[in-house]
Amino acid sequence: MGEYHRALITGASAGIGESFAEELASRGCSLVLVARRRALLEAAAERLRERHRVEAEVLVADLADPRQLEAVENRLSDESSPVDLLVNNAGVGETExxxxxxxxxxxxxxxxxALAPTRLCHAALASMTKRGRGGILNVASMAGQLPAFRNSATYGATKSYLCSxxxxxxxxxxxxxxRIAVTAVCPGYVPTDLTAGITLPKIAWTSREKVVRDSLRGLSKNKPLxxxxxxxxxxxxxxxxxxxALVRPFAADSPKDDDALSTARTR
Structure with missing residues (x-):
């Protein structure tokens, strides 16, 4: 599906989103960085500009706010500096x-x-279809591949929705x-600030860099998942x-650590 010239990444101020921004910038891709925290976004944008000599726009938005979400949709529709890769990475989730x-x-x-990625996919596709090319990466979760996810019921349900x-x-x-590629990504546990207090065997962890590389490789081949x-x-x-019935008892729990995670955790 070719290389991308400009990517819009939600949840770009930390975690997997930050790693997507770093990898894409290293490939010469211009960026539109979207997240709620202005200071972190601006610091990330400045770092990427200096390190990789790429354009890095900052768009501060809380995707749960309709007006702020609309601003991101409008950026995806802007034909003066078109976005040809959308990375829907922002996410929140409960832990009780x-x-x-x-x-x-x-x-x-x-x-x-669920709603924000739906609207952003719609906006991106309208613009990409006019140009005849583009890509969309929807970062879901392994929770979306399981029949149940206790203590994060709505989170698991939204990730199943995003896969579908x-x-x-x-x-x-x-x-x-x-020629527009669409790929869903379902990482397991990834070391980020959000998972800092969770204790799991080493085999259960996947690095942010591997998630990003595998995602972009899969998108280049237009893999569904x-x-x-x-x-x-x-x-x-x-x-x-x-x-x-056999899977359900093992599909089970969102690990919790009161110091690391809280209700409405954010990626």
């Missing part, structure tokens, strides 16, 4: 039982993880012989092949 979690927190998870949305859009584009790491690939195969 559904009934105990404030409903406003659950709603925010739906807005950021991505594949459906991809099939529609393929049927029309479009990328699951970084052998362990998680096998887990996804097992989850699909086994009856849900």
């Amino acid at each position: 039982p559904f009934a105990d979690c404030p409903v406003d927190s659950e709603q925010r998870t739906v807005l950021v993880n 949305l991505s594949e459906s859009i991809r099939l529609e584009l393929k049927a029309g012989n479009s 990328v699951i970084p790491g052998t362990l998680y690939k096998l887990a996804a195969i097992g989850a699909r092949a086994m009856p849900r």
